[in-house]
Amino acid sequence: MLYDKDIREPLFDYLEEQYGKIRIIEEKQMGRSRADVVMVLPKALCGLEIKSDADTYARLSRQVRDYNQYFDYNYIVVGTKHAHHVEEHVPDWWGILTVESEEGKPDFYLLRQARENPKVNWKRKLGLLWRPELVHIQERNQLPRYRQKSKDFVIDKILLKVPRERLYGQISDELFERDYTVIEKDIRAYKKEALLKRLK
Incomplete structure (x- = not known):
């Protein structure tokens, strides 16, 4: 067995x-x-x-x-x-x-053989990415950073502004590049930056 x-x-x-x-x-x-x-x-x-x-x-x-x-x-x-x-x-x-x-x-x-999933929820799929990875996608597509907005807000904006055919590759690129040794530091830095902006 x-x-x-x-x-x-x-x-x-x-x-x-x-x-x-x-x-x-x-x-x-x-x-x-x-x-x-x-x-x-x-x-x-x-x-x-x-x-x-x-x-x-x-x-x-x-x-x-x-x-x-x-x-x-x-x-x-x-x-x-x-x-x-x-x-x-x-x-x-x-x-x-x-x-x-x-x-x-x-x-x-x-x-x-698997066929394309007709039920994929793009909001959930993008939600697999960490906030710094979403920032990269925003930058690649010349979108504002929306620093003080929630992750859900950012995902909604990406889905509104970026064609799905472009997002397929960009989501994969972020996951190929994901570095678990540095991401915690990146997330902490991002949260600190967002907090300082709110305090101002």
């Missing part, structure tokens, strides 16, 4: 072979659920939910609703126990990857 921990690293290798330039973000909070894997592609975000043979479908319907709001494409990655029934549990635009043990190693098979 393959467990989640057995699947992850080989899955990342498989995805890199299939897609080339990718960035993997694990355990990303989205709504009331947590995405097992977010795969950043040059012009799309792809969510992947892993259901190993040790897992059940108990939380899947809620997870599907959350994935559908955030990502351009979604996949479910399932062990052999779930392979025959998984199609009943995910929308028909979700891709399906099966995984089984071959000579002690996980082997992946593309059962169904």
Whole structure:
């Protein structure tokens, strides 16, 4: 039996072979659920939910609703126990990857290719970005910084002013460049700047 921990690293290798330039973000909070894997592609975000043979479908319907709001494409990655029934549990635009043990190693098979998610909520998708990343997008599109406004306000302005076809690549660019070692410092600096502006 393959467990989640057995699947992850080989899955990342498989995805890199299939897609080339990718960035993997694990355990990303989205709504009331947590995405097992977010795969950043040059012009799309792809969510992947892993259901190993040790897992059940108990939380899947809620997870599907959350994935559908955030990502351009979604996949479910399932062990052999779930392979025959998984199609009943995910929308028909979700891709399906099966995984089984071959000579002690996980082997992946593309059962169904993902199609573009018709339910993606662009406000939620942009909400995956941190405030300094949104500032970069504002700068790239010659928008005001709206320093004293909320993150939701800024997202609404971006969606109003920037064409979606341009945002696909810009959101991916920010996530490709995300540096977890410096972002905390950037966020603190941004909040301090915003606070000083309010005090003035």
